[in-house]
Amino acid sequence: MRLILSFSVPLVLGFWMQQLYLIVDMIVVGRFISVGALAGVGMTGAINFLIIGLCIGLCSGFAIPVAQKFGAGDYVMMRRFIANSVWLSIAFAIVITIITATFAGNILTIMKAPADIYDYAYSYIFIIFLGIPTVFLYNLLAGVMRAIGDSKTPMKILIVSSVLHIILDIVFVVGLNSGTAGVAYSTVISQFTSGILCLIILMKKFPILQIKKDEWRWQSSLAFTLCGMGIPMGLQYSITAIGSVILQSAVNTLGSAAVASIAAAVKVSIFFSCAFDALGNAMSTFGGQNVGAGRLDRLNSGIKASVIIAVVYSFTAYIIIWIFGKDLIMLFIDKSETHILNDSLLFLRIMTAFYIPLALVVIYRFLIQGMGFGTLAIVAGICEMIARAFAAFFLVPYFGFTAAAFASPLAWIFADIFLVPAYHYCKKKLAAQMVIRV
Numbered sequence: 001m002r003l004i005l006s007f008s009v010p011l012v013l014g015f016w017m018q019q020l021y022l023i024v025d026m027i028v029v030g031r032f033i034s035v036g037a038l039a040g041v042g043m044t045g046a047i048n049f050l051i052i053g054l055c056i057g058l059c060s061g062f063a064i065p066v067a068q069k070f071g072a073g074d075y076v077m078m079r080r081f082i083a084n085s086v087w088l089s090i091a092f093a094i095v096i097t098i099i100t101a102t103f104a105g106n107i108l109t110i111m112k113a114p115a116d117i118y119d120y121a122y123s124y125i126f127i128i129f130l131g132i133p134t135v136f137l138y139n140l141l142a143g144v145m146r147a148i149g150d151s152k153t154p155m156k157i158l159i160v161s162s163v164l165h166i167i168l169d170i171v172f173v174v175g176l177n178s179g180t181a182g183v184a185y186s187t188v189i190s191q192f193t194s195g196i197l198c199l200i201i202l203m204k205k206f207p208i209l210q211i212k213k214d215e216w217r218w219q220s221s222l223a224f225t226l227c228g229m230g231i232p233m234g235l236q237y238s239i240t241a242i243g244s245v246i247l248q249s250a251v252n253t254l255g256s257a258a259v260a261s262i263a264a265a266v267k268v269s270i271f272f273s274c275a276f277d278a279l280g281n282a283m284s285t286f287g288g289q290n291v292g293a294g295r296l297d298r299l300n301s302g303i304k305a306s307v308i309i310a311v312v313y314s315f316t317a318y319i320i321i322w323i324f325g326k327d328l329i330m331l332f333i334d335k336s337e338t339h340i341l342n343d344s345l346l347f348l349r350i351m352t353a354f355y356i357p358l359a360l361v362v363i364y365r366f367l368i369q370g371m372g373f374g375t376l377a378i379v380a381g382i383c384e385m386i387a388r389a390f391a392a393f394f395l396v397p398y399f400g401f402t403a404a405a406f407a408s409p410l411a412w413i414f415a416d417i418f419l420v421p422a423y424h425y426c427k428k429k430l431a432a433q434m435v436i437r438v
Helices: 002-032 035-043 045-072 075-102 104-110 118-130 132-147 152-175 179-205 220-252 256-292 296-329 338-353 355-370 374-399 401-437
Strands: none
Touching (some): 002 152, 045 075, 045 118, 045 220, 045 256, 045 355, 075 132, 104 118, 118 132, 132 152, 220 355, 220 374, 220 401, 256 338, 256 401, 296 401
C-alpha cells in the first residue's frame, strides 16, 4: 500500500491540477461568456473524451512494454521501444488531427447539438482537435517517466502548465474577449508547454532514457508489439466514450438547460474521480513491472491495497459532495438558475454514490492492461458502451434527466461484472506461460 500510495499521490496532485484548469475553463465560460457557452463547451466533453481518450490510451499502451523491459532490466530494448513509440505517435497524431478537424462540424450535427449552443461548441472543439499533437507529446513522455517509476516529475510539469493555462484563460476570454475559442487556445498552448518541459527534463534527468543513434531505427516487430498494447488501450477509451457520445446525444434532446446541468456536475465529479485515475495508472505500471520481473505473487496484494484506498476515498468524497456539492456547482452556475442548479446537484450526488464500482473498473482494467491483456480491456469498454446506449435509447426518452444520471453507474457495474473474473483468467494464463518457460 505504501508503494502504491507513494506512486499515486503525485499522480493525483497532477491530475487535480489538470482538472483545476479545466474547471477554471468552465468557470470562465459560464461566468464571463454565458450559460449557453457553458453548455456548448460541456456538450463536447463526450466527443472530446472519445478522441483525446484514444490519444491518451495509445500513449499509455506504448508505455507498458517500456515498464516491462524496465522491470526485466533490459534497458537497450526499453529504449528501442521508446524510439518506436515516438515514430508511431507522430503518425497517429497526424492522421487523427486531420480526420477530427475536418469532420468536427459533422460530428456535432450527428450528436444533435442544440442550435443555440452549436457555435460555442464548434469554435472550442475544432481548436482542441488541432492541438492533438500536443496531447501525444506530453502523454507519451510522461508515460515513459511513469513506466520507470517516476510519477513526481510529470506532476510538477502539470502544475506549471495548469498555472499557465489559468493565466491564459483570463487573458484570452476576459482580456481579449475571444469566447470559447480562447479557452481552447489556452488548453493547446499549456499542453504544448508541458510536452516541451517533459522533453527537456527527460533528456537531462534520465541518462538511462537517452536513445542512441542505432536505437532510433524503425523495427516492425517492436511497432507491432506497441500497437498490440496501445491500440486496444486507445480503443478501450474510445469504445467507452462511444457510449458517452450516444448518451450525450440523448441528453441533447432534453434541451440546453439539461446539457448545462450535466456539464457542471460532470466537471465536479471528474475532479473527485481523479484519485481513481491515479490508482489506475499506478496499477498499470505496477502490473507491467511485476509481470516483467516475474512477480505474479504481488498482483493480489496490489489489488487489495488499491481497493482499500479506493473505498476509504469514495466514502470521503461522497460526504464532501453531499455537504458542499451545491456550493461547488455554483462555481459554474449562478444561484439564480435554480432549476439547472438543482438538477446538477441531483446528477452529481447519484454519480458520487457509485464511486466504488467506478474505482473497481479503473483498478482492474488498468492492471489487466499492464499485465499485457489490452484486448480484454476493450471488452470491458464494450460493456460500458452497451449500458450507456441502453440508457440512451430506452431510459432517457421515458424517464428523462434522472435516467441520464444513472447511466454511468449502470455502465460501471456492467464492466465490473466482466473485469473481476477477467483478471483471474489473465493471472492464471501468465502463470501457465511462466511454468512452460521454466
